[in-house]
Amino acid sequence: MSAIDLRAITASYPGAHRPALDAVTLAADRQMVALLGPNGSGKSTLMRVLVGLHKPDAGEVFSPRDRTSLGVVFQSPAVDDLLTxxxxxxxxxxxxxxxxxxxxxxxxxxxxxxxxxxxxxxRCGRLSGGQRRRADLARALMGQPGVLILDEPTTGLDIDARARFWSTIERIRAEEHLTVLAATHLGDEAERADRAVLLRQGRIVADGSPDELRRPLGGRVARIDLRPGADHDPIRPWLESAAPQARWWSGGAIVPDAHLGLIETCPMDLATVRIAAPTLEDVYLWHTADQGAAV
Amino acid sequence: MTPFAALFKRELLRQVRQPTRIVAAVATPAMIWIFLAAGFAGSTELGVDADMRAFLIPGIASMTVLFASIFASISLIQDRADGFLRAALVSPAPRSSIAAAKIAAGVLMATAQGLIVLLALPATGHAVTLTGMLAAIGVLACIACALIGFGLTLAWRVDSTQGYHGVMNAILMPMWLLSGAVFPVETAAGWLAAIARVNPLTWCHDAMRHAFSMAPSSDPVAAWAVTILFAAAGLAAGVRTLGRSAHPARKPRRTASRDPLPSTQTPDPT
Structure with a gap:
């Protein structure tokens, strides 16, 4: 049996208009799995179900069966500030x-x-943010768990502290053969994972290695960012003809399989265009943009 | 070390590392005692075998325990806000041990603070025996156990320390005032005495006054029985509440986290 084995989990909160998790199935063993998704996509609920803080409406947690094999790092450190x-x-x-x-x-x-x-x-109350995070990681690992759950563990850390945190995780993971499930908003953090799972409105919309997830976007992705104060409408006709496969999000559009001609024809007074190899951030945008808004 | 022992030690360390909490829990009741005793000196016929200064001591000691118990149970809300509670709940430790440790450490600290007040009793000229003092300490421990246990039950359902303080003050201050803490129930108006007799704190005060030979009219066995039942009910309520399998379904509140990826809300097509 896998270290993590969730089957058809549906979970909801009182008064919510849709379930926070809708028939989610997830299994992982000795992998580092990044859980990506926008706010409200169900990442934290999935973690709460996994650690036993939220009872699912349907489905079953086959593994972990008890809390002895779990280490959990929450969004904010859980160390006691009055203790060393x-x-x-x-x-x-x-x-x-x-x-x-x-x-x-x-x-x-x-x-x-x-x-x-x-x-x-x-005393933990006298530590810097990065030091408290590391102390919290040590706390989560004290029981020598087989599964480490990380819920946006680098919230509030600077770039250097983030990099240090993740390299520590990778080192300990290799040493102790941990299964790691890490919720994150950050594409670059997800790139470190063996596998990324993308949640949207409580459902898994993409699941695979970073390379597998990037592949459908082609060799080049264009990110069209609206200039501050600019509106979508003037750009819409141009993008309709130049890149019909584009999808819109609130700050602009994303175009898979982009051609360099977009740079030459883009109305630069309204938007900027960047064309590059696809990243997991592009994958995130592609899957979480409203597909009904595709131009 | 067992989970209970480790959590008990943590609670004690947290209390002694916040000495202002102890000072606050003792100073206010001490001032109230001084002012009430001086204010009523020579002007009150109590109808019991004690002068006003001595008569007030059990009630003031229970008020000290009451304040300390509020501090002890409010720590559950702080633990939730700090994230410690989640970490403890997802650990393999029995969840009931969290409540048991909080109650045990809270009882120890609250009783010690109440004892400081009790030690003023010999200074009033009232004769105190060692047995009486030990019995009174037992009553204080029972009061603390009950108030912390019920306090944890309430704190489990309340999200803010301000809200908890408000509710506890609204319940506990009238409960304390109607418990014979500052007047003998025996000489109170009939309706007031009737209310006081359904208040378990009244029986706790009677048990303490029996221990100090202040001769309240109630039966000492009944006073002790109600006191012990009160403590047992609080203990059971606290342990049972935290021992449940999961926190009541509640959408987790997000901490202030960055969200560097852009919003993917659809722009209004109009």
């Missing part, structure tokens, strides 16, 4: 029912891996 990192980690080990000698060895290993050796006896 060491005290937080000892507490996390106790909550996972790990004996003291295990906790001592695990703390020594984790702080070396995560770079917290000099901060071990500092």
């Amino acid at each position: 990192i060491r005290e937080n980690l000892i507490l996390a080990a106790a909550l996972c029912r790990k004996p003291r000698p295990f906790a001592r060895d695990r703390i020594a290993w984790l702080v070396t891996q995560i770079g917290l050796e000099d901060l071990l006896d500092t």
Whole structure:
């Protein structure tokens, strides 16, 4: 059985007009899976179902069956600011029912891996945002989980701290053969994953490796960004004839299989055009743009 | 270390690392005692075997416990806001251990703070025995257990500390005032005495006054029975609430997160 095995999960909140998750099936084993989707797409609900904080209306969580194999990093760090990192980690080990000698060895290993050796006896309330994130990661890993759930774990971190966070995850994942499920808004973070799953309105709309997801967009993608204050309407006739396959989003349009001629004909006073190899951000835009609005 | 022991230690560490909470819980009741005792000195015929300064001590001690209990149970809302509660709930630890640890640590701290007030009793000239003092400490622990347990049950359903404070004050202050804390129930108007007799805190005060030989008219066995039942009910309510399998379905509130990918809302075609 896979480390993560969810089948036909439907979940909803009281008063909502549609389910937060609609028959979602997901399995993963020893992979890093990025969960992409706009706000309200169901990413956090999927994680809450997975960790047992939300009971699904239908479907079944086949794995993980209990909480002993789970480590969870939430959007905001869950360390206690009044305790030191060491005290937080000892507490996390106790909550996972790990004996003291295990906790001592695990703390020594984790702080070396995560770079917290000099901060071990500092109260978490005195740490920087990046340090608290790393302390929180150590907390989540104290029980030596088989599955690590990351819910937008780099929220509020600068570029350097983000890169450091992800390289730490990759190192520990390789060492401990972890299955990682990471919700993110960021295409560049999702590029690090073995596989990306794209959610839209509670349903999986794309699932595959980053290369597999990029392939349908062709070799070149054009991003047409409206200039501030510009309207879609004047550009619409031009794009209808120049790139009928384009899809609109609020800030402009995205064109798969783009040709370089778009740059020459684009009304530059209204919009800018960038043509490049497709990224997961383009994949995200392509799948989450309203297809009914395609020109 | 068991999950309960680790969580109990955390609660104690959090309390001692916020000394202003302890000062606030003790200072206000102490001031109220000084002002009430001085204000009523020589002007009140109590009808019990104690002067006003001594008579007020059990009620003031329970008020100290009441404040400390509010602080202890409000920590559940803070834990939820800080994210610690989610981490504890998704850990393999039994969920009931979270409530049990909060109640146990809260009872210890609240009783210790109430004891500070009780220690003023000999200074009023009222004779106090060791057995009486130990019994009164037991009553304070029962009050704390009940108030923290019921407080956790309420805190589980309330999202803001302000809202929780408001509700607790609206419930607990009248409950305290109608419990014979500042006047003997025996000499109160009939309707007031009737209300006081259905208030479990009244029986807790009676149990304490029996311990200090202040001779309230109620039966000591009944006073102790109600006190212990009150504590047991609070403990059961708190442990049962947090021991449930999941938090009541509630859309998770987002933290202020960046959303660097553009909105994909369809532009209005008109």
